[in-house]
Amino acid sequence: MLKLILAQINLTVGDIDGNVNAIIKTAQRARDVYAAHVVAFPELAITGYSPEDLLLRFDVLNSVEQALQYLLYAVPDIAIILGYPRRYGAAVYNCAGVIYQGRLVAEYHKQALPNYGVFDERRYFNAGECPCVVTLQGLNVGITVCEDVWFSEPIFNTHAAGAQLIVNINASPFHVGKHSEREAQVRQRVMEVHIPILYLNLVGGQDELVFDGNSFVMDATGQITHRASHCVEEEIVVNLDIAGIESGTIALTPSNEMAVYQALVLGVRDFVWKNGFHGAILGLSGGIDSALTLAIAVDALGADQVEAVLMPSRYTANMSNEDAIAQANALKVIWHKISIEPPLQTFVTEISTAMNIELTGITQENIQARCRGLIMMALSNQTGKILLSTGNKSEVAVGYTTLYGDMAGGFAPLKDVFKTFVYKLARYRNTLQPIIPNRVLQRPPSAELRPNQTDQDSLPPYEMLDTILHLYIELDKSIAEIVTAGFDLTTVQRVINLVNHSEHKRHQAPPGVRITQRAFGKDRRYPIVNKFYATT
């Protein structure tokens, strides 16, 4: 009987010492508490995922090499499977090594290197060409890395090389539905080779990405025998022999709302703490976006680490202030109130006088948003707390947002969440505890930058807008295809023009948590100069 631990742990990019310590502690516990024979760690565990251009640096690769040499002797009497980058002459491989009793028993080089979406692995790595099988407790264990399991060949070859089970170590980022895609993909491989596959994923936030865990074990018939939880550190203890796998704990799959909410919380928590900020601040408008962002921040960091600021102007409705205060109080968050009227008036008077012009409505609206941005950044500078920007994906997509104004901030939790889904998340969070007043969920959304303004003065209804945006941005559909899906040409063209004309704003947007298959950021790389849709 082989006892194997899949360690779904949270590592930090670049923190080689910290990651090595976490690996050692976990391996010791696996040996001493569980009496395990083997413990496995995620892809690129020594560096964290993804180190990006740190991988081009010899000093980084040399430090990894030293860490690897140190790990060889660090935890005797248990086999360790773990990921790291390693240089061989001019080539660098994405490796999975097997360490036992001071020896690197085997080393696998990842064969399938993703170079799409958020992945740039061919920028850094050479592809391996050979399967890797090691014998542990009399069982032949094949080792593969992440993308390998999405293709038949690497798994087929590993089986052909004698593997009786496969341990696939991953750094697979979250998007809605990703978890079931992974299990379906692994099931397809299992059906091809008829051996168990143990799928170990990283957990934790790294800039835009959240690694959601959800590690699992699938037996030779395609049944799930173990599943770790979503977005938390956890260890899966697997007992297996040639006859089969002892059944274990299977975590329930969360709803989409719960899965996304927890991913956003983890993404915010890790971005804030791993970057060394002393908590978070945000502007609380009384609207739905800042209400949800506040709840996420509190769940991520604790109410005592978060402060909210109301910044009313003459256009701010009384109920907006009331609702903002109600939200802050419900979450037990300190709030402050700073009017933007005095600086706004000073700017408007001074600029119009100096230039001898009358400022347009749009200019004045932007000044309002930027006065708020300036106040929040001053408080961020003063306190060392990160400013969270509260914009959602619908706004960021069409540029219904002010650069250096409401876009100001170090992190934008809702950046990849469409407005219609913001409402769903808010309702979900209210099921745990009623914190967002019903009025906030029911009022027509408004930027409150001019009298009686609503978002729908400038934009199509959000149900329609979000569908068009989904088709255009996430599915790459053409104008004609979107029209065929049931929208009028003028609206579709207007939306697409708005998206393309706000590329320069997104270029300067803070990062946010990726929850879809096509997030703004490293996932979607559009030129700023781009006349394609100007001519169609």
Add this chain to the structure above:
Amino acid sequence: MLKLILAQINLTVGDIDGNVNAIIKTAQRARDVYAAHVVAFPELAITGYSPEDLLLRFDVLNSVEQALQYLLYAVPDIAIILGYPRRYGAAVYNCAGVIYQGRLVAEYHKQALPNYGVFDERRYFNAGECPCVVTLQGLNVGITVCEDVWFSEPIFNTHAAGAQLIVNINASPFHVGKHSEREAQVRQRVMEVHIPILYLNLVGGQDELVFDGNSFVMDATGQITHRASHCVEEEIVVNLDIAGIESGTIALTPSNEMAVYQALVLGVRDFVWKNGFHGAILGLSGGIDSALTLAIAVDALGADQVEAVLMPSRYTANMSNEDAIAQANALKVIWHKISIEPPLQTFVTEISTAMNIELTGITQENIQARCRGLIMMALSNQTGKILLSTGNKSEVAVGYTTLYGDMAGGFAPLKDVFKTFVYKLARYRNTLQPIIPNRVLQRPPSAELRPNQTDQDSLPPYEMLDTILHLYIELDKSIAEIVTAGFDLTTVQRVINLVNHSEHKRHQAPPGVRITQRAFGKDRRYPIVNKFYATT
């Protein structure tokens, strides 16, 4: 005798109709004015370079296909060589086609796909595997694309397939010294195959990149027979037969200062006009960075399209205002003056009162910079002119700059220019016309955010700083290697810490012109959460 035109032209990403029209007009002129047999256009001429993720869209690829079909018949009686992306099932190739009399006579698929630095070609393209040789006027002409010429194999195979000369079409971006690297590389290929290589490059700015032209013809002995100019549209007319190449015009290679200055001018001009802005504005401090940026803007757009704004505070020296006015007047640029004292005082009073705190010096300095950013953005909104940010690479590297303050803007011309090189460029520009007062070149640089401040209060001398930054950022040297190069450990660690702790600022920085081999932006992809240098 074969008469061939290399058309070094300026195309626009996504502007398929516009690019096709430019191709047609140039081809007609090549035929009707020069009586040429062949005209060649750059890599991805139909889409412009680089379309980035537009290449993932079927609507874009379908439009390219339609454009290609249209081009087949557009210009009879001359052969056209040009680049475009083309889809074959699930694969997309970076193609060079040869069109003649309504037929696609031949199509080459680029074999060497760069996926490093600013290039992501393996994200988009499959690699071709075959050489391509066509017979034009009795000569066997091999076709290759850009990166192919940096490797022996594609050129060797093209020669082996019978080529008597090679036309290599490119979209090769500028950095200092790139032009001579290209010629050295092509000379190496010529020495391997002993046939002429005609190197055609794109010209023009696209976001961060400037394609500098500098197309050239090298004969079978490695001698340059033709060279087009730097950073302008130009056509090279080549007459050649089996015996050799008629000698032509060889443009002189500009000095590094001239080459960079002209690249910055072209980069600004194309970013502003191709994005449809109505000119440019910038804050003029009296310092060297804004002085140089103003000169670049004027040379790019014309003095009547540029406006300068002085935004003094109590810390602004009189001579700063005097020098700023002298610069604007020397360049015949309209200038305005708006004091930041009133809004600054309003913010400081209001925030400290509301929060019952005293604002730190840093917070107040940042408020000053952000008041300026806000004023400039208001004027940008009001006028439709782009705000140019004036920060240089040294500042951007160490974060000696305020996010949403002096970093505000749509484009940052000096973003990749170290401070020491800013001085060289300013002196170079003054040799053409004395526009930057000597005092500006001689005063110790200062942000003027507190009394008697100079940059060197916070930073090592720029000569030292820029060398350390060059070693760390551009050459990926380790701390130990930089110390060995003659710097003290404390200084090196401090500089590297500053660089790593300002990654979040650069993430939100405007794009600027790339002039080095490692510019901030798509060229250098560092994680924000990154503890590597925290632990070394």
